[in-house]
Amino acid sequence: MRRILILAATLGSAAMMLGALGFQYIGELPPCKMCYWQRYPHVAAVGIGILAFLLPGVGMTALLYLGAFAALVTAGIGVYHTGVERGYWEGPTTCTSGPVGGLTPEQLMEQIMGAPLVRCDEVPWELFTLSMASWNAIISFALVGLWIAAARSKT
Numbered sequence: 001m002r003r004i005l006i007l008a009a010t011l012g013s014a015a016m017m018l019g020a021l022g023f024q025y026i027g028e029l030p031p032c033k034m035c036y037w038q039r040y041p042h043v044a045a046v047g048i049g050i051l052a053f054l055l056p057g058v059g060m061t062a063l064l065y066l067g068a069f070a071a072l073v074t075a076g077i078g079v080y081h082t083g084v085e086r087g088y089w090e091g092p093t094t095c096t097s098g099p100v101g102g103l104t105p106e107q108l109m110e111q112i113m114g115a116p117l118v119r120c121d122e123v124p125w126e127l128f129t130l131s132m133a134s135w136n137a138i139i140s141f142a143l144v145g146l147w148i149a150a151a152r153s154k155t
Contacts, residue, residue, distance in 0.1 A: 003053070005150035009067060010049025012143045013042040016074075016136065023132065029125060032118040033095040034081040038136050041074035045143070052150075061151050068147035071140050078137030085123050085131050095120035 020039055023029045031039075048067040052060060084091035118124075123131040130138070 001155050002150050002153040005146050005153060006049055006052050006064065006067075009071070009143050009146035009150060010046055010052075012139065012146065013045040013049070013071065016042050016139060017046070020132075023125065027125070030118050032120040033092065034077065034084065034120045034133070035118075038074050038077045038081065038133065041070040041077070042140075045070040045074075045147075064147055064151035068144050068151065071143040071147055075137045075140035075144060078133045078135075078140060081120060081133035082131060082137060084121050085133060087121070091120045 017039060020031065020035070020042075024031055045067050048063060048070060052063055052067070055063075081091075083089050084095075125132055127135065
């Protein structure tokens with residue numbers, strides 16, 4: 001059962017990466033800075049899953065909890081990104097636009113020229129009113145559960 005759970009968690013992160021790359025290259029939706037941040041833990045989780053298959057035995061439980069942590073990190077970033085998209089809080093200044101009031105024409109032009117090409121506070125795609133960041137968070141929380149179930153499984 002443990003190997004099936006590891007496989008499901010690993011393939012889940014791999015599918016998330018393939019989906020992100022599909023949106024980027026097939027759907028022509030370039031990722032923002034925070035979208036990239038959400039990808040790195042999925043790549044780590046896939047690597048952890050591969051290691052778990054190649055090196056079963058001593059330290060396996062710790063390795064599986066590390067996979068859960070990677071999924072939890074990307075879920076957390078997804079929640080943060082969703083909050084930025086919905087205007088609950090501000091995102092990184094390198095990824096969002098600031099207010100334009102009270103700026104000189106030179107400062108306004110500088111802000112326009114320095115604006116990111118793909119902003120983190122805009123939703124380029126959604127399904128059932130949930131953005132890609134929201135879906136990443138939801139699916140990644142499910143992957144956390146798979147990793148933890150694998151870590152607790154004895155067979």
